[in-house]
Amino acid sequence: xxxxxxxxxxxxxxxxxxxxxxxxxxxxxxxxxxxxxxxxxxxxxxxxxxxxxxxxxxxxxxxxxxxxxxxxxxxxxxxxxxxxxxxxxxxxxxxxxxxxxxxxxxxxxxxxxxxxxxxxxxxxxxxxxxxxxxxxxxxxxxxxxxxxxxxxxxxxxxxxxxxxxxxxxxxxxxxxxxxxxxxxxxxxxxxxxxxxxxxxxxxxxxxxxxxxxxxxxxxxxxxxx
Numbered sequence: 654x655x656x657x658x659x660x661x662x663x664x665x666x667x668x669x670x671x672x673x674x675x676x677x678x679x680x681x682x683x684x685x686x687x688x689x690x691x692x693x694x695x696x697x698x699x700x701x702x703x704x705x706x707x708x709x710x711x712x713x714x715x716x717x718x719x720x721x722x723x724x725x726x727x728x729x730x731x732x733x734x735x736x737x738x739x740x741x742x743x744x745x746x747x748x749x750x751x752x753x754x755x756x757x758x759x760x761x762x763x764x765x766x767x768x769x770x771x772x773x774x775x776x777x778x779x780x781x782x783x784x785x786x787x788x789x790x791x792x793x794x795x796x797x798x799x800x801x802x803x804x805x806x807x808x809x810x811x812x813x814x815x816x817x818x819x820x821x822x823x824x825x826x827x828x829x830x831x832x833x834x835x836x837x838x839x840x841x842x843x844x845x846x847x848x849x850x851x852x853x854x855x856x857x858x859x860x861x862x863x864x865x866x867x868x869x870x871x872x873x874x875x876x877x878x
Contacts, residue, residue, distance in 0.1 A: 672713035675704050677747050679714065680723055683740035692734050694724060796826055796851040797859050803846045805866055813840025821861035823854035 700711035718724045829849035
């Protein structure tokens with residue numbers, strides 16, 4: 654019987670020496686009752702043959718079990734099972750250690766994944782900043798927002814009709830309507846009560862947008878003349 658290395662959650666393995674693996678497997682068998690307390694275990698025939706290892710590797714595995722009091726070695730007689738409880742305790746502690754190692758690995762992998770995502774986000778922001786700088790050297794890449802209420806004189810009119818870029822230097826990049834966002838709205842998108850307009854522009858664009866949307870009703874009549 655061959656014992657494989659314990660596999661971590663990330664697909665890698667927890668490497669242990671062969672005799673340590675055999676000691677764990679023998680402790681498990683003793684705990685499960687494969688061997689009775691007082692039963693003799695011959696390292697050469699029982700372990701070396703069963704696990705296809707050298708007698709020296711089998712001897713080292715038994716040495717671990719002797720040191721833990723799971724088996725006892727009697728001079729000139731052989732090795733005997735001494736305690737099923739100690740075998741169970743050793744196996745449980747081993748399993749707990751493996752679980753802790755797996756959790757630690759998963760946490761480490763999660764942190765590394767988040768770091769990669771942050772690096773990717775940083776690269777995207779750098780790309781966006783460079784593109785925005787090329788297109789509009791003075792334009793802010795952080796959108797401003799402005800809520801439209803029932804008193805807005807542009808309700809029902811389309812973005813295209815307002816000529817916002819020509820009047821304010823701002824560009825509407827999204828319209829938040831309820832819980833939904835309409836990204837890059839076209840010129841036929843109508844302004845509705847409760848909309849939140851997200852726009853980008855230079856430092857003066859915000860004030861111009863406020864002036865445009867909050868201008869008195871008389872201005873509308875002047876525009877239509």
